[in-house]
Amino acid sequence: MSQETRQGYRHAALLFDSDEDFLAQALPFLQAGLSAGEAGLVVCQEAHNDLLARALPDDAHVLVLPRDAVYTRAAHVGVTYERLVHRLLAEGARGTRLVSEPAYGSEPQAWETWADFESVSNVTLSALRLSSVCGYDVRRLSASMLHDVQRAHPHLLTEDGPVPSGAYVAPADLLGTSPPRPDPLEATPPSLDLEGITDRAGVARARGEVRAVVAAACPDTVVGEEFTGAVAEVVTNAFHYGGPPVHVRVWATSSRLLCTVTDQGSGADLLFAGYSRGDLDAERSGAGLWLARQTCDRLDAYRTPGGFTVRLSSAVPPAAPGAEGARARAGAPDGGARGARLRAAELLGRVD
Incomplete structure (x- = not known):
């Protein structure tokens, strides 16, 4: 061998x-x-x-x-x-x-x-x-x-x-290429449901609303910040490479985070994409998907009658007794999506 x-x-x-x-x-x-x-x-x-x-x-x-x-x-x-x-x-x-x-x-x-x-x-x-x-x-x-x-x-x-x-x-x-099994959370009302995102201002508002919903469900957690960053990458990709209108739904609980992002593009086969450093070209044009996979537990991409959907999920571990806030633990000057992106970018740099 x-x-x-x-x-x-x-x-x-x-x-x-x-x-x-x-x-x-x-x-x-x-x-x-x-x-x-x-x-x-x-x-x-x-x-x-x-x-x-x-x-x-x-x-x-x-x-x-x-x-x-x-x-x-x-x-x-x-x-x-x-x-x-x-x-x-x-x-x-x-x-x-x-x-x-x-x-x-x-x-x-x-x-x-x-x-x-x-x-x-x-x-x-x-x-x-x-x-x-x-x-x-x-x-x-x-x-x-x-x-x-x-x-x-x-x-x-x-x-x-x-x-x-x-x-x-x-x-x-x-x-295969068939949609994954529905997540149990999808059978419940979403914490956030944003339809009709058609411009950059709408993308920016969506990021802010996702950040607020996640922070309310699991405040001061690294997992929450990273998940927010992953969703921001996917929403941006959906707007630029998919096709508006973009539809974002989020389910946020103290133990699990789930988000679906649906655009009107034809989609791409992402089954094997975004896992390897080799997926990135010299301009790192594939960095968004790579970073999203690194900052959530699971990412699925599939076609549905409503368009092309990317679904992200992460488990939120129980808070340790006496645990400090996310910024103190991570040592990051920025919170939310920006803080998560900075940490993910550090991961990217380690494999250069």
Whole structure:
């Protein structure tokens, strides 16, 4: 598999039911890559990070990272691995072997978002010289979740190496172009419903009203500011590249944020767009979609009888006791959409 890794992205699932089972599959995979001149990258739960670190030589070319630092949002995971692989290749590695354990949360929406990204990554990370193994404890997976894992991974890792997954479905066939399932919040009255946005002044007013509604539902949260920034990017794109009138609806609660932006354009196939730094040209004309994916949990784009719709959503975590306001935590001089855009722009700069 090391020769294949040097030619592009290889993606396998590691299904285990004990620490011993995990180590028996993951360790030979890493060792084979290291022997071939590849670098190792380990991003697992702390106990498994320690297991692998102790089993490898002290001088092994391996980076071990805390999982929580990488698995924040699905789109962020892809950008982080893209950046790390480029760094390791620049240091002389012939390829990279990654062993990870995805952190996908407990809510059904969070699992669906992660399972979709696992599939999408087969396309969006395809240019990377990366051989990736995603570890899943089968004791924590329902039958349907296990099926999702098998459908999203072209290979399954065994003690003898990777084997084809008979359940694998190509991303375009698995996710298709049909609209996603309705979000439960969409069955409730929206917190904000703005129709007939036809000019730049209307776009500016929409941004301000979205900011106010989100801030009222979850004040002083980084998630709220970032979501506001993501919506601003999408509304701007809808006005400039879609077609007026633009229709914006927002559902804002203390635990979840949801927004749909519909324009009258023909739309574009955005299934695989906006995930990779490589999607941006020299003028960064694709930065809006990239930034939107980085600053919300999920972004779907699809055609409906009413036009072309982009739907964004984010979960709002419970406030920690004694937590400070968003500006103090983020150290940002500006709030709302501008503050979120500044932080997203910093993310963009890190992968240059």
